[in-house]
Amino acid sequence: MTAEHVDTLVIGAGQAGIATSVHLGRKGVPHLVLERHQIAHRWRAERWDSLVANGPAWHDRFPEMEFATDPDAFPGKEDVADYLRAFARSNRCPIREGVEVTRLTHGPDGLFHATTPAGTITARNVISATGSFQKPMIPPLVPDDLGLMQIHSTHYRNPAQLPPGGVLVVGGGSSGTQIADELNRAGRPTWLSLGPHDRPPRRYRGKDFVWWLGALGKWDLEAPSPGTEHVTIAVSGAYGGQTIDFRRLAGEGLRLLGRTSACQNGILTIADDLLTNIANGDRYLASLLDECDAHVRAHGLDLPEDPEARRTYPDPPCLTDPTRSLDLKAEGIGTIIWATGFAYDYGWLDLPVLTPEGRPDHSRGVTRVPGFYFVGLPWLTRRGSSFIWGCWKDGEHIATQVAARG
Known part of the structure; x- marks a missing residue:
């Protein structure tokens, strides 16, 4: 030595x-x-x-x-x-x-x-x-003896890696949403369990949202104290960069759920918070767009109007009739991907x-x-x-x- x-x-x-x-x-x-x-x-x-x-x-x-x-x-x-x-x-x-x-x-x-x-x-x-x-975090909710593949998003690579059947992705931040979108595009029956989140636009009035956060002074905001909890942000650069809109994703076949709160005999209990989480994400988007518009007016910027950014997609059935329980075996779900963060x-x-x-x-x-x-x-x-x-x-x-x- x-x-x-x-x-x-x-x-x-x-x-x-x-x-x-x-x-x-x-x-x-x-x-x-x-x-x-x-x-x-x-x-x-x-x-x-x-x-x-x-x-x-x-x-x-x-x-x-x-x-x-x-x-x-x-x-x-x-x-x-x-x-x-x-x-x-x-x-x-x-x-x-x-x-x-x-x-x-x-x-x-x-x-x-x-x-x-x-x-x-x-x-x-x-x-x-x-x-x-x-340290990848997987909540101890679903027993290992159910015969499912359970992996953290850290260990996910591509759809071909997973066994046949449907996939449940738990976590509606950037990682969980991008993985669920990829699986759905690959033709896999996919469920996405999401909690509270902020949902910014990918681009607005010709500028990427990261530009807007700089212009609005948000990148230099200081945390009130060390250890401030991370806020889940639903944003993606995949497929050229698109605003994450959960209603649009549901319209493309992705099945939305509230937070996964418990499991008994292979049946998941789903919290009654999906509508609230979606509404709060929409509220964040609208508020940020309002701030951007106010900034344009205050500084006389020559940036084009962007009404498409405020477009609202129709509520899919998973919002109008939210799922409160999910039978993993009955739905043919063979994999759970936990996009639940790190410790x-x-x-x-x-x-x-x-x-x-x-x-x-x-x-x-x-x-x-x-x-x-x-x-x-x-x-x-x-x-x-x-x-x-x-x-x-x-x-x-x-x-x-x-x-x-x-």
Whole structure:
């Protein structure tokens, strides 16, 4: 076993780790980045085959490098992974792949001690850049002995991967909706169980919704406090980018359900909240469009009217007569895909930097333990922190904090 020392250790080589590394280098801070798999591993290995980014290429990127594609296109998952690797390489980020930190402690010598299979690394500063998509969450609702395939959306790849029969997708955010839409287009009987969500337009008055969130100042909104709950947003770049309209999807054959709340003898209990969830999503859309129109008037912008954005599709039968129970066997459902999010997994972290619930305890990435920081978390400093460009800003902020320690 070997031992080595670095001034600053960054754990994780995704978009946040790469951004932070670049800023550390430019501030003259000696550092090392450890990645337990490969750069941008989750983009390659933990996403379905047809996944594309939810924002256009011109928007969600580092400010110093463009994607090798149409700026208005939505990059595929391999494009994003290749982009991150190329950016890291062009900036000569000191990344060591295939090295996992299994334990991190803070010793009486004032140094952090990172245990890895290759030996111990000590550091004066440590930055956790492991992100928020760590441990897939599957609620313990449906017993394993029902003979169904149950997988998290992380392990879904394509329709051909699944056994014959219908598919229930649980979770109406971006991932769940895109997967359900793909399965329905592939001719699979598909049910989508969805909860509360925000539903923005894909484009409005000639501008993508990410442009509008910038124009309206929403990307720079600060979270009231660290750990603000993530709001499910139904948005997609699939098929060239379309506004997600659940009534339209139902008209194309997708069967909508309220939240899945219980299971007994293979029969699911469905909450009586579908109409409310759809109505609240519609209300969010209308409110955002009103804000956009007010912004156009206030600034005298020459952007065309877009009445189609307010089009309302007819209510499908699944809305007028909502399902309250679903017999999995009777409906021929052979697969459940849980698009139910992720939990944090800091089992390697032996420091007092987590809340009692196991969430990062920080203020804009700075913790109560001097020299330990977080990057790559939702709402780390602003609403846009989850995106590549948001990580760029947050990485600069944390690098500044590290450099200031002297």
